[in-house]
Amino acid sequence: MSEKLFYAIRSEDLETVKETLKETPSLINTKDQRGSTPLLLATYYGFKSIVEFLLSLNPELNEKDGSGNTALMGVCFKGHDEIAQKLIDSGADVNIQNGMGGTALSFAAMFNKVEIVKMLIEAGADQSIRDNRGMTALQQAESQGFKEIVALLK
Numbered sequence: 001m002s003e004k005l006f007y008a009i010r011s012e013d014l015e016t017v018k019e020t021l022k023e024t025p026s027l028i029n030t031k032d033q034r035g036s037t038p039l040l041l042a043t044y045y046g047f048k049s050i051v052e053f054l055l056s057l058n059p060e061l062n063e064k065d066g067s068g069n070t071a072l073m074g075v076c077f078k079g080h081d082e083i084a085q086k087l088i089d090s091g092a093d094v095n096i097q098n099g100m101g102g103t104a105l106s107f108a109a110m111f112n113k114v115e116i117v118k119m120l121i122e123a124g125a126d127q128s129i130r131d132n133r134g135m136t137a138l139q140q141a142e143s144q145g146f147k148e149i150v151a152l153l154k
Contacts, residue, residue: 006032009041014049021057028059035066043071043087046080061092068098076107081115094125101131109137109153112146117153127153 001024008016017038021027029037039059042050062070072092075084084104088094094104105125108116117137121127130136141149
């Protein structure tokens, strides 16, 4: 049943996602072979309607995939602004670190996602967190020459 759910998400088939989760609600936080939950996978692809539906079912927002990334981290480097805001509004933890010490803010800064950096700052993202290389989000932005993000983080 979980394979059907993950296939439906990858295919952006909202109706099948709804049907599958209605039949088996316990699949909301199940993981695929890469460690992604339905929410993680839908956010990764940027499928807003599926994300909105999944959020209505109160999934675990801060679950990590096989690489240690949360849904919020994924949308921060992909640049899915609306989904990032929905995750933040739903209570996603903006300061969780992955195995390399990266945070949602460091990803947004590293990939020049200005609007998401603004959202994360407003949501209380801790700018002093350092990754495993000792770098803050500000230092990530400085090293890439992203002046607008540097200005936001100073």
